[in-house]
Amino acid sequence: MKLWKTAWRFLPLSLLVFLLTGCLGEENLTALDPKGPQSAWLLDNMLLSLYIMAFVTIVVFAIFFIILAKYRRKAGDDEIPKQVHGNTALEITWTVIPIILLAILAVPTITGQFMLADTEPDPEVGEDTVYIKVTGHQFWWQFDYENEGFTAGQEVYIPAGEKVIFELHAQDVLHSFWVPALGGKVDTIPGITNHLWLEADEPGTYKGKCAELCGASHALMDFKLIALERSEYDAWVAGMQAEVEAPTDEVLAHGYEVFQENGCIGCHAVGGEGTAAGPAFTNLGDREVIAGYLEKTDENLEAWIRNPQALKQGNKMPAFPQINDEDMDALIDYLRSLEVRGE
């Protein structure tokens, strides 16, 4: 009875765990529903070890309960049973069985490690294999397409059905690059270059997270990996490479001026212009969220520009409370117009 009382106390906690597990299903943010060869292998290997573990547990507990029932002391049974020391046959058995089980687990694990670590170009795509330099910053992700000559922030685009190689760096502190639906996480470490490859079986949007506590807004350091058909991907690359002309529309031209005069361009590159000390804005208009997590409404854009610290504590963007309302509206229109893919 006492046991049940204790067990009930754990009910709220178990319900909470149950609910939180539900969160992982959102936006392809789960390793349990793999969408690429890497994550599929990881899940298979996890299940194999789970099955072996379950088998061992069931056998051991079955023997335990059988022995408990069969050899328990019965009424009137006062004699001490025969004492046994050592049994070679049994000892060999319980040494050999785990060795076999571990071998069954070791073979796919070791071959899989080589598969996961193989960052040679995709054999079918050859020289055209997409190679992306990833840099983790407090608290956003930079994606440099060095061969193609442009940079992107917050969202990384890849062609679906192809192996894509990521070269991982960190600007400031440890971060960890993780797209759960596509593969394992790999740390980005200042001064050290790591590599990872990922492949998305199908076009789609896969949510990514920083998986290494990196400061106050670590939990908001989200990004998206967007896999497109090769032809659409090529069109996106061409769009990112295209020369961006200053807008001619009156409001947009005014917004562009506000953008230049306040020095936004010093941190937010647009096309080939400006530096990317912050996320590049060439395709800002295509994003559904800003700063990795905030819905891209006009209100949120304004609130962000006026006081970024209030929305993402510790991030590296200065506040611009001084911009007047008219300038702000034009600025937001201009920011929204920076599209590569359009609606």
Ligand code: HEC
């Ligand atoms: C000193 C560099 C710097 C300047 C100047 C700067 N920003 Fe930023 N900005 C950043 C950084 C860094 C981030 C990324 C914050 C994060 O997510 O951690 C950012 C993020 C943003 C975002 C969210 C972008 C996204 O990719 O989702 C917007 C919008 C933005 N800035 C607008 C502006 C505007 C408008 C100005 C000029 C009024 C400006 N910024 C000036 C550094 C700067």
Ligand SMILES: [Cu+2]
């Ligand atoms: Cu981080």
